[in-house]
Amino acid sequence: MVPSVRVNVRLLTLPASNMQKLATLRVCHAHNATITSALWVLQTCSLSCVLVDTRYMYLSTNVAISLRRVIGVGDPEVICHYARPVDTIFSWDRARSFAAELQAEKTDARYTLGLLRLAGNLKKFMASELGKKHLIGIQISNLGRFDTLEGGNWRIEDIFFGQADVVAGAGLFINVVGDPSGTLNIAFTWGESSLESQFVERFIKSFQDEFYEILV
Template sequence: MWADMAADTRIRRTGLLERYHATRNFLGLDSCVAASAKYSTEDRRPLTKDILFPALRQVIKTHPPLCVGLANESSSTAAFTRLHTIDLSRIVQFRDNDSLRDALESQLAEGFDTDADLPLWRIQVLGDNTVIFAIYHIIGDGLSTIAFHASLLRALRDVPAGDASPLVQTPNTILLSPPIEDVTSVRPSLSTIFDEVYRLFAPKYLSSDRKAWSGNPVPMGVNGSLRTNVRLMSFPAHEVTAFCTMCQTHRTTVTAAFYVLTVATLSRMLAGDPRYDAISSTVAISLRGAAGIPKDAICDYVSAHRTYPPADPRFSWPAAAHHAAKLRTQKSKARENIGMLRFLLGQYVPFFRSHLGRKRASGFVLSNLGRFDASAVEGTWNIVNTVFAQCDVVVGAAFKMNVVCDPTGALNIALTWGEHSIESDFVESFLSRFQDAFRGLLV
């Protein structure tokens, strides 16, 4: 394959985590990570091609990952390649509808065709100036979606409108961030290796997750399973400020408090069910700090911390403080999860297929992108709402709680789940109970 490829198109091979995400894509197990931002001006200017395309050209030239494709996706020789030209008319859609939920569900149901000579991202613009940015996880994590919108906002403010040409010439030299294992140690400790071996081979009656709730089992096949359901929930700025103050008072974080609140809410819903005495739980952890990568970069530097907290219907601030301290220590240890991928010896496909028909590893995943800082500026473009969502609904957690605080101070949550992972009425009940529990803490 490389003999047929122009010498200046190949950039580098994929790393451990990147191959993990590539395998999920070509097997049809995952689609994308997406984030929406609603752009506005005081005169309610529409976001048309002659405004958006010049700004996008600037953003593309700022972020090298937006200029690449992927060759040999399903092979051990998979590598990033430079796209000499990007045709925005093929990856930017303008739609009149304003249903953010429907649009997110549509984006999360669509993976990436790496044979199509297209970049590994796309955009949908809704009638109310909401821009949905969907990115292949191999080049970007959740924070990358916010980095994109921050760059687009700067470009909209700085780049004159007028040139609606869809063709973008990429820079002659494309430098990607190295794979995570090249910039920080991901070598697993002996205890991590032992824990994983024990989890795989211990008798079922001794396993940590034996009686931990994790939703429905993974389906036996993947055909048609990528459909992702989305429900949106938002808390206004004054409630978020009050909650953050309470978190600071109790020496915890919003992420840790939401984790404990989610476990408590699920515990109340599962009370009386003898099958469960714990909740299988996961919290996403950014590795940018460990790798020395800034927040405004587009890259794939993320891991996770999994736990099996006992089912407890009571919310506890001390428990939230304890988990916040635990997450701080995991910022370093979570790197070892990526190092464990070496033990697959390149057998990613059998690894994922081995999950089919089995118990899910997690009941929920909590991903909190934090506050999107973008100061409002009079007389120009501003962002008034942001939402973050992701797929991975086939073999992933029963549901995902995706959290981001937008520039107005409001906190927005997108719950995502698959049609086989959990029942819709369960999610609706969870949302209502979680919202009541959150506001109950503010009283």
Template sequence: MSTLHHVRPLSFLEKYYTTRHFLGMDACVVTSARYTTTENTPLTKELLFPALRILIEAHAALGVRIEGKEDTADLAFVRLPTVDVSRLVEFSTSSNVQEALEKHLSHGLENTQGDLPLWRLEVLADNTVVFAAHHSIGDGLSHTAFHNSLLRALQETPSSTSSSSVVIPELTLLPPIEDVADIRPTVWHFLAALYELLAPKSWQKSFSAWTGKPVPTVIAVDTRVRLLQFKPSEATRFAEACRAHGATVTSTLYVLSVSVLARLLTSDPRIYKTVSVLIPLSLRPVFGIASDVFGNYISSHNTYPALDSAFSWATAARFAAELQEQRSTNYRAMGMLRLVEKQYARFFMGTLGKKRRFGFALSNLGRFEAPSVEGSWSIGEMFFSPCDSLTGAALGISAVGDPTGGLNITFKWGAESLDTEFVEEFTSLFRDAFLGLSA
């Protein structure tokens, strides 16, 4: 064991992410944001490094690493004494965001117990900043918190050629989810888990659900990405249509995705009757946790909608209400993970070669709200995606609104989970359907 200061033990959810990463089954959660000025100022190290110093000195999560055996429950975050920013940042000559996202979503952190923190940065030639971080230090909103803080720091911090080494202050990580919420599972959660374990497969919802190709038998994270951008005018009309029908952007994207998938699977409807969908839900609004801090405050909702190729606003409205209810009640189901946290490695290894649990996962970070600080810097288009492309959902759909009002969507899949041609046809139909609803 090192002599570094132990900040706190990892929570059961943070251990879940850490075990998956340790086994080579996961990479990083990744966001990108393009930083601009009216003078087209290049984002050099003289500008960026002083700003990153401000972030590291403000957010404890940016100055820790993991200590302990990462496929066990005995793990802790420890505080690094210093961080050399120059070892965390790569300046690229490319401006290809898709390729950058694919790279970072395919490569985890090389050493989570060395002398570097649990994140890295790539600056593309067009000032797009790609932030890749270990899932244990933050959820999707932690990533928007990073860009919010970086934009604020760039506005307030002058250019400097000072040392790239940052002394880590004595900051405390925010408490984990189990310290802010009652996550004890109910009797219903126990019975549901028991049914899934003991009932014949043909009796279960997952039996006739589409979930893409099985989890591969070889552990290798090879993530593919496609990007869609919708103009502010298109995104605004889409959101207005959602509100007019009593739906939300998330619930509408959900029904739209199911209908597009149904159109692609019509060749043999006897095989698949439903699709298994995972919807991550932020618990920050439920428990009063700010959106500009680091932490993992999420639960999820699993559904099995029928594969209906017809889009329905009524279904979108009903699902909006369902998500609202689930956000406030379903988080206690996470407590089931605590019962098996010493068996995470066994669980993940047991998924190899088996049917996936989810066909697609849909995440929506909402619109990024830039800090109200005067300055020459602004943020344009943004993209976001978690990884989990090996054992997770066959297709990940991740949306984020940028400060200009545009809506940007990342489609992510593993090389062994879906065929590229299938995803490209899906994204094409998705785009047409989106524009049709916003016409």
């Protein structure tokens, strides 16, 4: 059976005032964490809350990390895998330790990326994954803040980005980017045949609630 390629999208905007509170008070930096590591811990907490009484026993989570500083080129990314127990309570200790691991992976991940050549024909390899169980449950990608040059006759105000590889990719993508005003924009995308929409909607609601709670 050919899997559905229909993509569901939900957009979440976290206003600049809230992000400014996170940045100005240096909450993340004060705990030696990053926004990415904090969001990862936050999503594991949300996930642990909504997995109860569902058909899902577990969902693996991935984080896309940038290799720009390592190899000195544009914006390639690589996926790193972590197996961690989850908790319903947000922990800055976990966010701090995960930030340190992500930093280390910026150097080590290039070797993992190099193993792709052993896959041979990538087109054939990816086609062989069609219809199989997703290896990745949730994937977070954070592009950071997008700044624009001053002046000119145009400007960028609202920025979102998404990944639609819902057949062979992750069951749910969490794509994060900041716009020039400081607003944090998050796009949640998932395939019709990847995860149950009711489950994802509950997860997004829990994710949003958890986010605002750690800013209080």
